[in-house]
Amino acid sequence: MRHEADDSPSRLRLDLPDEAATLALGARLAAALRPGMSVWLSGDLGAGKTTLVRGLLRALHYHGRVKSPTFSLVEVYSFSSFNLYHFDLYRFADPLEWEEAGFREYFNPQSLCLVEWPERAAGCLPEPDVEIRLAFSGEGRVAELTGRTEAGRVCLRQLAI
Ligand SMILES: Nc1ncnc2c1ncn2[C@@H]1O[C@H](COP(=O)(O)OP(=O)(O)OP(=O)(O)O)[C@@H](O)[C@H]1O
Numbered sequence: 001m002r003h004e005a006d007d008s009p010s011r012l013r014l015d016l017p018d019e020a021a022t023l024a025l026g027a028r029l030a031a032a033l034r035p036g037m038s039v040w041l042s043g044d045l046g047a048g049k050t051t052l053v054r055g056l057l058r059a060l061h062y063h064g065r066v067k068s069p070t071f072s073l074v075e076v077y078s079f080s081s082f083n084l085y086h087f088d089l090y091r092f093a094d095p096l097e098w099e100e101a102g103f104r105e106y107f108n109p110q111s112l113c114l115v116e117w118p119e120r121a122a123g124c125l126p127e128p129d130v131e132i133r134l135a136f137s138g139e140g141r142v143a144e145l146t147g148r149t150e151a152g153r154v155c156l157r158q159l160a161i
């Protein structure tokens, strides 16, 4: 029997040699994440954060355009049983705007929140279930995933199978 009820964060490191690999990781995340969870996506400009979100949305059968909501801060995708909120906080400047726009309520049990540039709004955001760091590695990328909550660790264990 395995005893894994500890609260140490679990980690997963994955090589993503090309764009297709990033899209495929997004698709695997679509199957492993649940409504109520939030994911932080960190990494330099062009590291592949939006590509990952695109892969996830495609796996959920969304075939429209997926663009980084840099100016609007958030893009909403409605599915039958939950909403997916894709934040891009690169241009986030004003915590008051966060409150006034009601973004806090976007983090609820019926929504899945994916957040690019979370460090720009650190004081406003709730703690994530999963943190994903994308970094350049040769021609490709490497992803480091950390489970920060029990739900996040369950998600990572599912991905690791
Ligand atoms: N694993 C990979 N290997 C090589 N290229 C990749 C990989 N994943 C994504 N890319 C490419 O990197 C480019 C930038 O990707 P993307 O727009 O997703 O980055 P981003 O992290 O969202 O950037 P920003 O911070 O500007 O929003 C795209 O051209 C995409 O095809």
Ligand SMILES: [Mg+2]
Residues within 6 Å of the ligand: 049, 050, 051, 068, 088, 116
């Ligand atoms: Mg982006």
